[in-house]
Amino acid sequence: MGIFHFGRIVGGGDEEVLKYFQEHGLVRCGAHCQPCGRAMSQIKKKGSTTGYMLRCPSCRCKESMSKDSFFDGSHLTLAKTLALMYFWAVETSVVQTTSHVGVSSATVVQWYQYFCDICSWKLQCMPASLGRPGKDRPDRRICDGEGQVPPRTSAT
Numbered sequence: 001m002g003i004f005h006f007g008r009i010v011g012g013g014d015e016e017v018l019k020y021f022q023e024h025g026l027v028r029c030g031a032h033c034q035p036c037g038r039a040m041s042q043i044k045k046k047g048s049t050t051g052y053m054l055r056c057p058s059c060r061c062k063e064s065m066s067k068d069s070f071f072d073g074s075h076l077t078l079a080k081t082l083a084l085m086y087f088w089a090v091e092t093s094v095v096q097t098t099s100h101v102g103v104s105s106a107t108v109v110q111w112y113q114y115f116c117d118i119c120s121w122k123l124q125c126m127p128a129s130l131g132r133p134g135k136d137r138p139d140r141r142i143c144d145g146e147g148q149v150p151p152r153t154s155a156t
């Protein structure tokens with residue numbers, strides 16, 4: 001994501017930001033009401049993390065859009081969270097990000113740590129191939145629980 005793409009999403013308001021998170025599977029797109037089984041409607045909700053909430057058209061019970069997501073209980077809007085993601089990804093300093101996003105440095109440090117932790121977790125879960133299968137060497141996988149990353153040699 002470049003600055004123009006980022007600008008278009010944030011410039012589109014809560015709806016565009018939420019859509020971005022939903023398209024990337026970070027926030028759910030909807031839910032069915034537990035008591036009555038009907039599909040819940042997405043309605044605006046000022047002051048919530050996502051700017052929206054889910055409401056059952058029958059029994060009117062309500063649920064947070066961000067329920068069961070990483071952002072459940074966050075005090076930041078998704079737009080600010082996306083801004084933190086963007087500035088983290090482009091390696092902006094904590095001081096600059098604090099100024100750009102308008103949150104405390106402690107908040108920036110905390111979210112930067114979350115993003116690092118998520119990337120580390122993802123890398124540990126994802127099998128990675130070393131070398132070209134059938135070319136340089138057999139397809140070796142790391143993080144599959146079967147062994148270690150092969151030691152570096154003068155050839156690698």
Ligand SMILES: [Zn+2]
Pocket residue numbers: 033034035036037038056057058059060061
């Ligand atoms: Zn209901």
